[in-house]
Amino acid sequence: xxxxxxxxxxxxxxxxxxxxxxxxxxxxxxxxxxxxxxxxxxxxxxxxxxxxxxxxxxxxxxxxxxxxxxxxxxxxxxxxxxxxxxxxxxxxxxxxxxxxxxxxxxxxxxxxxxxxxxxxxxxxxxxxxxxxxxxxxxxxxxxxxxxxxxxxxxxxxxxxxxxxxxxxxxxxxxxxxxxxxxxxxxxxxxxxxxxxxxxxxxxxxxxxxxxxxxxxxxxxxxxxxxxxxxxxxxxxxxxxxxxxxxxxxxxxxxxxxxxxxxxxxxxxxxxxxxxxxxxxxxxxxxxxxxxxxxxxxxxxxxxxxxxxxxxxxxxxxxxxxxxxxxxxxxxxxxxxxxxxxxxxxxxxxxxxxxxxxxxxxxxxxxxxxxxxxxxxxxxxxxxxxxxxxxxxxxxxxxxxxxxxxxxxxxxxxxxxxxxxxxxxxxxxxxxxxxxxxxxxxxxxxxxxxxxxxxxxxxxxxxxxxxxxxxxxxxxxxxxxxxxxxxxxxxxxxxxxxxxxxxxxxxxxxxxxxxxxxxxxxxxxxxxxxxxxxxxxxxxxxxxxxxxxxxxxxxxxxxxxxxxxxxxxxxxxxxxxxxxxxxxxxxxxxxxxxxxxxxxxxxxxxxxxxxxxxxxxxxxxxxxxxxxxxxxxxxxxxxxxxxxxxxxxxxxx
Numbered sequence: 083x084x085x086x087x088x089x090x091x092x093x094x095x096x097x098x099x100x101x102x103x104x105x106x107x108x109x110x111x112x113x114x115x116x117x118x119x120x121x122x123x124x125x126x127x128x129x130x131x132x133x134x135x136x137x138x139x140x141x142x143x144x145x146x147x148x149x150x151x152x153x154x155x156x157x158x159x160x161x162x163x164x165x166x167x168x169x170x171x172x173x174x175x176x177x178x179x180x181x182x183x184x185x186x187x188x189x190x191x192x193x194x195x196x197x198x199x200x201x202x203x204x205x206x207x208x209x210x211x212x213x214x215x216x217x218x219x220x221x222x223x224x225x226x227x228x229x230x231x232x233x234x235x236x237x238x239x240x241x242x243x244x245x246x247x248x249x250x251x252x253x254x255x256x257x258x259x260x261x262x263x264x265x266x267x268x269x270x271x272x273x274x275x276x277x278x279x280x281x282x283x284x285x286x287x288x289x290x291x292x293x294x295x296x297x298x299x300x301x302x303x304x305x306x307x308x309x310x311x312x313x314x315x316x317x318x319x320x321x322x323x324x325x326x327x328x329x330x331x332x333x334x335x336x337x338x339x340x341x342x343x344x345x346x347x348x349x350x351x352x353x354x355x356x357x358x359x360x361x362x363x364x365x366x367x368x369x370x371x372x373x374x375x376x377x378x379x380x381x382x383x384x385x386x387x388x389x390x391x392x393x394x395x396x397x398x399x400x401x402x403x404x405x406x407x408x409x410x411x412x413x414x415x416x417x418x419x420x421x422x423x424x425x426x427x428x429x430x431x432x433x434x435x436x437x438x439x440x441x442x443x444x445x446x447x448x449x450x451x452x453x454x455x456x457x458x459x460x461x462x463x464x465x466x467x468x469x470x471x472x473x474x475x476x477x478x479x480x481x482x483x484x485x486x487x488x489x490x491x492x493x494x495x496x497x498x499x500x501x502x503x504x505x506x507x508x509x510x511x512x513x514x515x516x517x518x519x520x521x522x523x524x525x526x527x528x529x530x531x532x533x534x535x536x537x538x539x540x541x542x543x544x545x546x547x548x549x550x551x552x553x554x555x556x557x558x559x560x561x562x563x564x565x566x567x568x569x570x571x572x573x574x575x576x577x578x579x580x581x582x583x584x585x586x587x588x589x590x591x592x593x594x595x596x597x598x599x600x601x602x603x604x605x606x607x608x609x610x611x612x613x614x615x616x617x618x619x620x621x622x623x624x625x626x627x628x629x630x631x632x633x634x635x636x637x638x639x640x641x642x643x644x645x646x647x648x649x650x651x652x653x654x655x656x657x658x659x660x661x662x663x664x665x666x667x668x669x670x671x672x673x674x675x676x677x678x679x680x681x682x683x684x685x686x687x688x689x690x691x692x693x694x695x696x697x698x699x700x701x702x703x704x705x706x707x708x709x710x711x712x713x714x715x716x717x718x719x720x721x722x723x724x725x726x727x728x729x730x731x732x733x734x
Contacts, residue, residue, distance in 0.1 A: 108210070109211065116139045116207065120136050124197065128241045131242070131244045134244040137245065142204070162220050163222065169228075170225050170228060172321065173228040174231060180235060181198075181231060181234070184308060197244070205230050209225070209255060213259075229275050230251065232276045236363070237298075238298045239296055240298060257279065273418075274419075274422060278418070278419050291408070294409055303363045306361075306366065311362040312365050318369070319332060319373075323461070327454040328375060328378070329457040330457055331372045332368045333389065334385070335372060338394060339355075339396070352502065354400075354401075359468075363414060379428050382453075383440065388421060392418070395417030395420070400413045404504050404508065485521065487509060494506065495534060503536060503538065507526070510526055514526055519555075520551075524560040526544075527549040532726075542567070543573075549563040549564045550564055550579050550583075553586065558587070564583035569606065584612045597628065597634070598728055601623070601637070604619075607623065608637060617641050620641060621642075635654045639672040644717060644719075651676055653682075655676065658676075667698075671694070671704075675717050679717075687713075690714060691709065
């Protein structure tokens with residue numbers, strides 16, 4: 083559904099004019115039109131976008147001026163041929179429908195329409211100047227539409243870097259004009275223009291690690307997962323398949339993905355593609371990138387092999403890019419130029435020997451029209467079967483909620499299943515960015531700090547960003563984790579974020595005396611961080627947590643042993659003793675001073691020394707130093723344990 087197909091007849095009308103008037107008007111108007119886009123609201127709001135449009139306009143204008151000047155001094159005139167090619171306007175119409183449907187669910191796509199129009203104006207002008215600079219006829223028609231629109235269904239550069247969007251289109255246009263070969267007695271372009279340009283840029287962006295910084299590729303891929311998007315693409319694809327007989331490539335590629343995923347799931351009990359067995363962006367690629375008649379095989383077996391190789395290439399790149407921890411949305415693009423180069427070889431192999439005879443029988447068993455209808459029937463049956471079975475929708479049909487999906491992948495990681503760590507990050511990331519799940523953002527933060535996913539290195543800064551997102555979206559666990567990072571690691575994005583998190587924790591503590599919220603709020607009052615220091619308020623909040631919260635119990639002991647409150651420590655002594663016996667050095671430290679001073683227990687220096695020695699044995703360096711003294715030194719805070727990160731979905 084992308085790129086021109088020169089082997090299909092087109093209606094054309096050729097016009098020539100030796101004067102400057104009529105032929106110079108169209109490119110001049112296009113250049114002026116492109117300049118006008120520099121004053122739309124988006125460009126006025128972003129100087130980089132403004133200068134990207136202006137510099138592109140100046141470049142085309144200078145090129146046109148030089149070309150016009152040289153043409154006036156030479157014999158001949160610019161030539162224009164109006165070409166109305168069915169593949170161009172049919173493909174463009176289908177792509178526009180997909181674009182409009184996508185924008186219905188993702189308004190940003192509608193907001194980008196003026197810039198897509200600017201790209202079309204740019205490409206039409208570029209196409210004219212390239213043709214005339216080579217002394218050729220400018221074939222004016224719908225040709226640029228499928229190239230520009232298909233590019234914009236897959237990739238946008240961010241407005242700060244929008245000059246690269248124009249360079250991307252320029253790369254596609256140059257490849258179409260200059261990278262050609264003789265095929266069936268005619269010069270034809272080798273590569274699908276949009277796929278080639280994006281693949282070349284992908285290599286640079288992946289090498290420099292700037293895919294997510296410069297482009298909206300990840301957001302586009304995530305936003306494409308709209309209700310019934312696969313059905314919209316499928317129905318649009320049927321139109322193209324009926325008219326241009328390209329069904330086999332989509333059918334073969336989809337069948338390959340289906341079989342590969344079923345085999346992988348049968349071996350590992352995990353879905354290979356993590357978030358969906360066939361995601362909308364790859365389904366778009368199956369219809370958009372491999373079905374260009376001009377750059378794909380001519381034989382039935384060749385088209386089948388082309389589709390199979392594309393499916394396998396996508397499967398391989400999906401895993402390779404994921405393991406390299408780079409943007410995986412390039413997986414659908416990168417195989418296409420390689421396969422385009424292999425087209426003559428594929429056709430030769432599928433036309434020679436036993437394979438060639440088999441292909442001949444296949445192609446001659448009925449008319450081309452009936453043959454294509456047969457292929458379409460098989461494709462419709464395959465798609466209907468995948469749709470009815472639910473295979474095409476959800477790789478985890480038994481997991482309907484965010485929590486169940488997160489738990490599924492956390493258990494897979496805990497069980498050490500292959501690639502489970504990377505898959506969990508991808509699945510949870512899709513839930514976070516795709517559906518705005520607060521719990522998913524919190525889990526992404528946990529992955530960055532708690533070491534539960536061995537494949538992911540610790541990154542406190544990323545964790546803090548995710549925890550803040552979770553807190554803002556309403557996750558009390560996310561707010562608790564923001565508080566933990568601030569209280570114990572001295573890390574925060576801003577004071578406002580910390581204040582917001584503690585305000586939510588206070589609401590939670592007041593509403594239901596939630597243990598974690600009350601403890602963290604108590605610690606804030608004890609330390610004077612984000613709340614005015616108040617030992618009495620801290621003890622009150624610690625007391626709400628109950629004796630089951632060891633951190634709160636130790637907070638009470640700490641405040642009282644510092645002499646900041648006359649609260650009785652007797653009721654918390656059993657909790658501290660149980661923790662000390664289990665090797666908690668901090669609890670042993672408090673018990674040592676409680677027995678030394680008779681706070682809540684009988685004064686017993688011998689017992690005090692035993693607890694201090696136990697604290698030393700449990701790993702407290704401070705306790706080892708204190709135990710060497712004849713008498714315990716004055717009380718001081720020990721090395722305190724940092725509370726564990728909170729999650730709504732702990733793995734049993």
